[in-house]
Amino acid sequence: MRLPRPPPPQGSVATATSMRPRPQRTTCLTLKHSCVLRCAPTLTARARTPRALLAWSPASRTHEGQPKQSFAMKVSTDDLIESVVMELESLDIDKKDPPAEKPDPKNEMVRDLIKQTREMEEQLKERKEWAQKKAVQAARKLGNDLTELRMLRMEHDDNQRRKNDKQSLEDETMKRLTRLEYELKKKSGQLDRSNASVQKLEMENAEIRAEMEAAKLSASETERQCQILLKKEKKDSKKLELWERQKAKLQEEIAECKAKIAQADKELAGVNKSIRNMEVKIREDTKATEDNLALAEQERGKRESAKADADRRLEEIRRKTEVESQCYKDDLRRLQDQLSRLQKSMGANAPTVPSAYPPAMTDRNAAGAPKQPNQKAPPASNRQQEPIQNTGRRRGCIICKREEACVMLLQCAHQVLCVGCNKQHEEKGAVRCPSCNAKIEERIRVFGASSN
Numbered sequence: 001m002r003l004p005r006p007p008p009p010q011g012s013v014a015t016a017t018s019m020r021p022r023p024q025r026t027t028c029l030t031l032k033h034s035c036v037l038r039c040a041p042t043l044t045a046r047a048r049t050p051r052a053l054l055a056w057s058p059a060s061r062t063h064e065g066q067p068k069q070s071f072a073m074k075v076s077t078d079d080l081i082e083s084v085v086m087e088l089e090s091l092d093i094d095k096k097d098p099p100a101e102k103p104d105p106k107n108e109m110v111r112d113l114i115k116q117t118r119e120m121e122e123q124l125k126e127r128k129e130w131a132q133k134k135a136v137q138a139a140r141k142l143g144n145d146l147t148e149l150r151m152l153r154m155e156h157d158d159n160q161r162r163k164n165d166k167q168s169l170e171d172e173t174m175k176r177l178t179r180l181e182y183e184l185k186k187k188s189g190q191l192d193r194s195n196a197s198v199q200k201l202e203m204e205n206a207e208i209r210a211e212m213e214a215a216k217l218s219a220s221e222t223e224r225q226c227q228i229l230l231k232k233e234k235k236d237s238k239k240l241e242l243w244e245r246q247k248a249k250l251q252e253e254i255a256e257c258k259a260k261i262a263q264a265d266k267e268l269a270g271v272n273k274s275i276r277n278m279e280v281k282i283r284e285d286t287k288a289t290e291d292n293l294a295l296a297e298q299e300r301g302k303r304e305s306a307k308a309d310a311d312r313r314l315e316e317i318r319r320k321t322e323v324e325s326q327c328y329k330d331d332l333r334r335l336q337d338q339l340s341r342l343q344k345s346m347g348a349n350a351p352t353v354p355s356a357y358p359p360a361m362t363d364r365n366a367a368g369a370p371k372q373p374n375q376k377a378p379p380a381s382n383r384q385q386e387p388i389q390n391t392g393r394r395r396g397c398i399i400c401k402r403e404e405a406c407v408m409l410l411q412c413a414h415q416v417l418c419v420g421c422n423k424q425h426e427e428k429g430a431v432r433c434p435s436c437n438a439k440i441e442e443r444i445r446v447f448g449a450s451s452n
Helices: 021-046 050-054 058-063 065-090 105-162 167-346 360-391 419-427
Strands: 407-410 414-417 442-445
Touching: 105 167, 414 419, 419 442
Parallel strands: none
Antiparallel strands: 407 414, 407 442
């Protein structure tokens, strides 16, 4: 839509300089006016102040039906949103679940959706206010610019009517107009950006409405599922009570079984203790028996060795006695032979040697002569047995002088201590023989006959 060109001033000649810039100004003003007319419905819908509505030209009233319809749609949408929010708030969702029950995830989801919806509404409200402020500011600025542009145009026309020779003033005016046109373009770009942001906010508002509708549907579905879950929860609570009773019975039975097991464990511990005591006693008895058997075996070995030693010595004495008796017999036979030779040499005239035996006993003595060595042998054997009898006498302890010495000390092999004195000697820590002062390596108890 083009604006009518202003008539030239009367009494003036149109020069080339005055005719040149007019088409450019007309084109710029035409574009600006068409842009304003294009943005008028949107600004009318957003700017609700009377001052902003009065700033528009009458051409904008041709589009009056569309802003009214948009405003009515917006009011109905706001009412719908408020009604949905009121219905959602009427639901008893904020009510906390009793502490004994678990929180319902559906209620938590609905609460989160309501919180998000409220936050989005607040953001939308803030963005609406900001867009309205920007639109009002742009409308005011545009109105001021249009007013200033009209004034400048009137001033320019007056200047053209007055004088055409004031080229400098016209140039300044043209510069000013150019600057104003640039600013107007800039403001138009800002207005376009504001409209784009408003459209973006409207799209976001539509998305929020769709989300609210979906939330409303999900809330109804959630309520239906909550009813189903409540019924199921009642059934589960009944089953839980039954299971609790069964659990109590089982716990009582378990407690009884544990008591019985504890009693059985105590009895088993007592039995195990008695068994261990018996095993210890049996081991001690077995050890004592083995020790006694070892001592008995040792004593039997010592007795056998002592008996073998005694038999060996007795055999030696017997052999020695036989040898000595044979020697005595040989001496007696030699003496008898000498006596018979002497008697033969002396002859019958020799005086007879008085005999100690009577004549009647001569033959008997002669017959009994071989037996005389046997009769004289016992004294020789008795003489040989005297050292043995002396050595076989009872040996006394050199410490107490009362008991028999029955402990042999090794390595010196002295048998000079009795059992009591040996024990005292060992407890005192003495390691030397009391007889020869040799080091004692071992103490042996001697049983049976005395021996060196």
